[in-house]
Amino acid sequence: MKLTVVGGGSTYTPELVDGFARLRDTLPVEELVLMDPAEDRLELVGGLARRIFARQGHPGRITTTTDLDAAVDGADTVLLQLRVGGQAAREQDETWPLECGCVGQETTGAGGLAKALRTVPVVLGIADRVRRANPDAWIINFTNPVGIVTRALLQAGHKAIGLCNVAIGLQRKFAALLSVEPSELHLDHVGLNHLTWETAVRRGGPEGPDVLPELLAGHGDTIAADLRLPRQLLDTLGVVPSYYLRYYYAHDEVVREMGTKPSRAAEVAAMEQRLLTLYADPALDEKPALLAKRGGAFYSEAAVDLAAALLGGAGSPYQVVNTRNNGTLPFLPDDAVVEVQAAVGAKGASPLPVAPVDPLYAGLTAAVTAYEDLALRAALHGGRERVFRALLAHPLIGQYAYAEQLTDRLIAHNREHLAWA
Secondary structure, three states, X not given: OEEEEEOXXXXXXHHXXXXXXXXXXXXXXXXXXXXXXXXXXHHHHHHHHHHHHHHOOOOOEEEEEOOHHHHHOOOOEEEEOOOOOHHHHHHHHOOHHHHHOOXXXXXXXXXXXXXXXXXXXXXXXXXXXXXXXXXXXXXXEOOOOHHHHHHHHHHOOOOEEEOOOHHHHHHHHHHHHHOOXXXXXXXXXXXXXXXXXXXXXXXXXXXXXXXXXXXXXHXXXXXXXXHOOOHHHHHHHOXXXXXXXXXXXXXXXXXXXXXXXXXXXXXHHHHHHXXXXXXXXXXXXXXXXXXXXXXXXXXXXXXXXXXXXXXXXXXXXXXXXXXXXXXXXXXXXXXXXXXEEEEEEOOEXXXXXXXXXXXXXXXXHHHHHHHHHHHHHHHHHOOXXXXXXXXXXXXXXXXHHHHHHHHHHHHHHHHHHOOOO
């Protein structure tokens, strides 16, 4: 089995490699290819990756390359984790929206749109080359904004599925609070990427009893503190929103906070430099503790589980993925990409039935889906008017004066990445 990681020079790749090493019985990778245009980073990450495999006794071979065609040639699965523009572009995404009083964030709002515009054309170009190399290869997309990028891939006819670590992270947290194994809990996870709610937490599988009321009653303060939302709000909702909902439920509070501290991008950039220094140490043969602060907890477990299931192996039968709606949420278009529990196998993902969604969540989900449709049109076809329409439609923006200002700032800060600008 050959698995290729595009964006393999990321400082987060050792987390992924550690998962491949630990879970080799689930996903027996024979060749792991790390591809990245940044050759200096790639060699540091690749060296550590080989030492991690050696320490854990993994027999697979790890290769590194800057040649995309060589990397995807013969690959059974290609995992995308790229960042067009690097941390410098992320820093901009998180700062210039604040000038207009809007959230600055790399996956939602104006910053998320900027990332989508930079990313979609690049990902589609990569996917075309994957399809030419091996039309049967699965593309697992972890590149943000996952929903929009995955929708672009599916609309272009690619064999693709999106992945996020929010659901697996919550599953692990809930299991720890309830003192059970994570595999015992099945989440009724509903919504879009970075816009989801846990409407039930079931013991034993999709038909198991719902222990969410018990979880909120006994551990609501802890869950609320993790989400940085009031306990009263969780009790009122009766569900657990993802932490990204804080951008919607406490927008002005978040904007004030962002204006008083360094951006997350700046923190990550500094952390990456420390990580690369650690990776250069030939004695290091495991992922360093600092990597846990980089983000993406449990990403490796989710990636291994998904790849194994898609390749007909030992992956879990039910997984939270980003896939085509196809009537799963009847208030959304069929070609929307939703993030829900699905039965995953060699033929792909089949979403499980979803109980009727409360209008409180359905309304916001429909609004953000409309924005994502407009965002994808802007990413595919360009043009100032399309960017403006997407920004005007986003629930975190909405006002025409903000949308006008943000449109100009977005184009100015991303001109080098926009072929039409």
